[in-house]
Amino acid sequence: MSTWAIRTPGTLMALALALCLISGGGATWAAIHQPWIGLRLAPDADAVRIVEVAAAGPSRGLDPGGRLLAVDDVALMAEDAIEEPDTFETYTQHGRFLERQGRLHRLLQHGAVRLEMRTASGQAQAMVVRPVPRRPPASLPMVFWVQIFSGAAGLLIAAWVWALKPRDDAARLLALSGLGLILSAHAAAIYSTRELALDPALFNALSVLNHVGAMLFGAAMVGLFLCYPKRLVSRRTLLGIFLVLAAAPLLDLAKGVLTPVTAFYAPIAIDMVLILGLIGAQWWINARDPRAMAALRWLGLSVALGAGAFTLAIAAPLLLGFETAVSQGYAFTFFVLIYVGLALGLRHYRLFELNTWAFRIFFFMGAALSFLALDAALIWALHLGQGSALGLALAFVIFLYLPLREWLWRRTVGRREVAEQDLVDGVTEAALAATTAERVEKWEGLMRRLFDPLEIERVEAKLDRPDVGLEGLELTFPATSDSPALRLRYPWGGRALFSPAHLALARQAYTLLGRLEVGRDAFVHGAMAERKRIARDLHDDVGARLLTGLHEAGPETRPLLRAVLADVRAIVGGLTGERRPLALVLADLRFETCRRLDAVEIAIDWPVPEIEVADILLDYDHYKNLSSAFREVISNLIRHAGATRAEVMIHQGRDLAIEIADNGRGLAPAPEGGRIGHGLRNITERIEAIGGALVFPPREVGACVRITLPLALPPVPGMPEIMQAS
Amino acid sequence: MNTISAGAARRTGLVVEDQPKIRDWLCAVLAETFADMDVVSAHDLRTARAWLKDHGRACEGFNLALVDIGLPDGSGIELIKELAALHPGVVPVVTTVYDDDGHLFEALAAGAQGFLLKDEETDTLAHSLRGIERGEPPLSPAIAHRILKHFREQAKPAKDAISLTGRETEVLTLLGRGLTIREAARRLGLAENTVAGYVKTIYQKLNISSRAEAALEAHRRGLV
Numbered sequence A: 001m002s003t004w005a006i007r008t009p010g011t012l013m014a015l016a017l018a019l020c021l022i023s024g025g026g027a028t029w030a031a032i033h034q035p036w037i038g039l040r041l042a043p044d045a046d047a048v049r050i051v052e053v054a055a056a057g058p059s060r061g062l063d064p065g066g067r068l069l070a071v072d073d074v075a076l077m078a079e080d081a082i083e084e085p086d087t088f089e090t091y092t093q094h095g096r097f098l099e100r101q102g103r104l105h106r107l108l109q110h111g112a113v114r115l116e117m118r119t120a121s122g123q124a125q126a127m128v129v130r131p132v133p134r135r136p137p138a139s140l141p142m143v144f145w146v147q148i149f150s151g152a153a154g155l156l157i158a159a160w161v162w163a164l165k166p167r168d169d170a171a172r173l174l175a176l177s178g179l180g181l182i183l184s185a186h187a188a189a190i191y192s193t194r195e196l197a198l199d200p201a202l203f204n205a206l207s208v209l210n211h212v213g214a215m216l217f218g219a220a221m222v223g224l225f226l227c228y229p230k231r232l233v234s235r236r237t238l239l240g241i242f243l244v245l246a247a248a249p250l251l252d253l254a255k256g257v258l259t260p261v262t263a264f265y266a267p268i269a270i271d272m273v274l275i276l277g278l279i280g281a282q283w284w285i286n287a288r289d290p291r292a293m294a295a296l297r298w299l300g301l302s303v304a305l306g307a308g309a310f311t312l313a314i315a316a317p318l319l320l321g322f323e324t325a326v327s328q329g330y331a332f333t334f335f336v337l338i339y340v341g342l343a344l345g346l347r348h349y350r351l352f353e354l355n356t357w358a359f360r361i362f363f364f365m366g367a368a369l370s371f372l373a374l375d376a377a378l379i380w381a382l383h384l385g386q387g388s389a390l391g392l393a394l395a396f397v398i399f400l401y402l403p404l405r406e407w408l409w410r411r412t413v414g415r416r417e418v419a420e421q422d423l424v425d426g427v428t429e430a431a432l433a434a435t436t437a438e439r440v441e442k443w444e445g446l447m448r449r450l451f452d453p454l455e456i457e458r459v460e461a462k463l464d465r466p467d468v469g470l471e472g473l474e475l476t477f478p479a480t481s482d483s484p485a486l487r488l489r490y491p492w493g494g495r496a497l498f499s500p501a502h503l504a505l506a507r508q509a510y511t512l513l514g515r516l517e518v519g520r521d522a523f524v525h526g527a528m529a530e531r532k533r534i535a536r537d538l539h540d541d542v543g544a545r546l547l548t549g550l551h552e553a554g555p556e557t558r559p560l561l562r563a564v565l566a567d568v569r570a571i572v573g574g575l576t577g578e579r580r581p582l583a584l585v586l587a588d589l590r591f592e593t594c595r596r597l598d599a600v601e602i603a604i605d606w607p608v609p610e611i612e613v614a615d616i617l618l619d620y621d622h623y624k625n626l627s628s629a630f631r632e633v634i635s636n637l638i639r640h641a642g643a644t645r646a647e648v649m650i651h652q653g654r655d656l657a658i659e660i661a662d663n664g665r666g667l668a669p670a671p672e673g674g675r676i677g678h679g680l681r682n683i684t685e686r687i688e689a690i691g692g693a694l695v696f697p698p699r700e701v702g703a704c705v706r707i708t709l710p711l712a713l714p715p716v717p718g719m720p721e722i723m724q725a726s
Numbered sequence B: 001m002n003t004i005s006a007g008a009a010r011r012t013g014l015v016v017e018d019q020p021k022i023r024d025w026l027c028a029v030l031a032e033t034f035a036d037m038d039v040v041s042a043h044d045l046r047t048a049r050a051w052l053k054d055h056g057r058a059c060e061g062f063n064l065a066l067v068d069i070g071l072p073d074g075s076g077i078e079l080i081k082e083l084a085a086l087h088p089g090v091v092p093v094v095t096t097v098y099d100d101d102g103h104l105f106e107a108l109a110a111g112a113q114g115f116l117l118k119d120e121e122t123d124t125l126a127h128s129l130r131g132i133e134r135g136e137p138p139l140s141p142a143i144a145h146r147i148l149k150h151f152r153e154q155a156k157p158a159k160d161a162i163s164l165t166g167r168e169t170e171v172l173t174l175l176g177r178g179l180t181i182r183e184a185a186r187r188l189g190l191a192e193n194t195v196a197g198y199v200k201t202i203y204q205k206l207n208i209s210s211r212a213e214a215a216l217e218a219h220r221r222g223l224v
Helices: A009-032 A091-109 A142-164 A169-192 A200-227 A235-246 A248-253 A260-285 A290-320 A328-346 A351-382 A386-412 A416-432 A436-451 A500-552 A557-575 A582-599 A620-641 A674-689 B020-033 B045-058 B076-086 B102-110 B122-133 B141-152 B166-176 B181-188 B192-220
Strands: A039-044 A047-053 A067-071 A113-118 A124-129 A455-459 A467-469 A474-477 A485-489 A603-605 A645-652 A655-662 A693-695 A704-710 B011-016 B037-042 B063-068 B090-096 B115-117
Touching: A009 A142, A009 A169, A039 A067, A067 A091, A091 A200, A091 A260, A142 A169, A142 A328, A169 A200, A169 A235, A169 A328, A200 A235, A200 A248, A200 A260, A235 A260, A248 A260, A260 A290, A290 A328, A351 A386, A416 A436, A416 A500, A436 A455, A436 A485, A436 A500, A467 A500, A474 A500, A500 A557, A500 B020, A557 A620, A582 A603, A582 A620, A582 A645, A582 B122, A582 B141, A620 A655, A620 A674, A620 A704, A674 A693, B011 B020, B011 B045, B020 B037, B020 B063, B020 B122, B037 B045, B045 B076, B063 B076, B076 B090, B076 B102, B090 B102, B102 B115, B102 B141, B102 B192, B115 B122, B141 B166, B141 B192, B166 B181, B166 B192, B181 B192
Parallel strands: A603 A645, B011 B037, B011 B063, B063 B090, B090 B115
Antiparallel strands: A039 A047, A047 A067, A067 A113, A113 A124, A455 A485, A467 A474, A474 A485, A645 A655, A655 A704, A693 A704
């Protein structure tokens, strides 16, 4: 097979089209080149009924509705007008039928014949009719063309799929089944729409072709499901099974043992059972692969319905001994339905919309079939007349079945209603959580709740709204203002694909988040603007007046006012939400202290570490209180200590420890009350309020103050976490 | 407004400040610190500009202008720019209440050669003034950090862009940690004067650099 040079899809399609045209043309030619007496006949109870008389045909003048009793000397039996000779009970019957076909055909070929009939009213009538050698194409019934076109459509669809994947086993098998279909359909078209008789040799040949085609179709379908979506057996086994099934026509040779019905329809039924079984096996095996499952659904759905309907409509009644409900010719359209589904599945067409479609189709077909079944049951089991059975069945469907369908629809496909409230709550939480980390976490949590994916990946993606990829296997969300772009895969634990409904839900979520973010930002921005305004007013107006006051004040009040100014500065800093690095706070304090002590000629010894220490950011509370406390201690030192030298030691470990010592008068023995004064008591409280401690370690000379502040501080809600010191 | 005796080769100090008490105080400090300085004051931009138009050219030697940022008829930063451009003989110094004022950095970038904190004790202020006279302008850690950040975030250096030398960056870093100029000098093994000189240069570079940036920005926006 690999030495075949013709490869392009176009060529293969052209080939298939050519085959269709040749076959269709040939069938039409064969059907037309038959003697024609201008009648349409049908089997009826024990005679042949004249259904229609062609107005311009050789038999014009005959009344329709009557029964054709004999042609020349051949008395007619109902079975002479039978559509499908396979329905004979015994081979003897079949042989007799063919023999009579031969006689009738010869008669019609040789010239005028005498038709004997009984009219609908019971009157006997006879007429001599001269058959025309060729049948006008217009006289070919609709069911002829239906079979021709069904066969052709089937082959073309199958060829299309094969042309796109010529080496694929599944596609090849599909193409084979298409071939079988067109053979079977076109052969049946010719003999099932004959006026009355065909040459038996032709008839036999067409019968054989029909069987071969049908078996080829069945075997190929079995083979298809043996290797699609997943190969179940080795190639050799596949070939073996295929050949065995395709050889079923040989059963025809066992004329002694079987009946025609069994010989033909039993293999069909067996094939059907095998196909259903294999579909089930493939379903079970591919449970973890959502795309294979989706493709299978298209396929399995259409096969089950199409072939099932065919079996129901044709084969089952025949096997049970009833008449077939529908002309066999129309049944071929069922198979075209299968082909459409196959093609869609093999081409991975719109897999992610599949669930919705599968559901719709399934339920529609289910309704139609159960309606038919109910109708049949009512007629057969309850012996109702056709009219009342129809009415009852229809009523049943409307009142019971349709609501059932609604309910099931909502349960399986309409999952999004349950999700919508979740959606609003979840998105709101994600947009308005306090910190960036929390927002990212809540957003991802929402993804999990909505879609339960096996994987969530942070990716770089330039999208402006969520999109589905890989035929529904993955969904990608664009980046939000906090979170990077996210890619979700294998939703619902890998048991399903993303559908259009889910995509819509995702887009809704994303849009909602965007709007909430805009609102949040506007709010934050507004709040910031408000605070900045307050800060500015404080800074400019209050600061200016304090300054004036400072210069009017006496020496006792000035330190107080300076402290107030420093407080105002810290408050302004706090309002604008600034966080200061500890290193900078200490540097500022050092700078200020050195200048102050320098101005009053107190020597200062404050070692600065060689290397930068790790960054710790202080939020407003800690920075302000620490600075105020330090400043106050220095002020006290300047005013009261009477010292000539000061030392500052800073130690940064789990806690921050600042020690300020001097060589002055020292503190009074009892630290509470007295010399300590308001200032120190105030700052002690402040330091304690932020979780620290202010103590006075004893010294031989001078005073010492130690401020300790734990740096392992819990994050202040609404602000980013404080980074830890090592 | 006080007037100067014509012809005297005395130094001049200009105080531009709208709050009267503070203005008086600053004038007093100037007069006390620099014995041979004539101190004049202006309460708004208009008055200051008028004085400068009349007397700006006549200043010799070391002349100081203490300029407040928040003036009733505009921002002192404009005046500082004019002083830097038109009156090179006058050293502009910006006065402010807070040393982490955003405007302070702007003023320094505009050409102020140092800053004074209005809430400091008189002695400290005098100390700073004398430092400025010696060519050692004050530099607080916060300002040092801002300047470092400014030069770090500068746009890609063009071929004649201003940037700090390694030494200057070192000095800034040490000052940013709270060291005094003396201590920084000791740490770097340099003379105190040298380090102070670096600070002065740093201020100048800041001025040039931000003017260049402003020009570039204006050009980019098509305003030039």
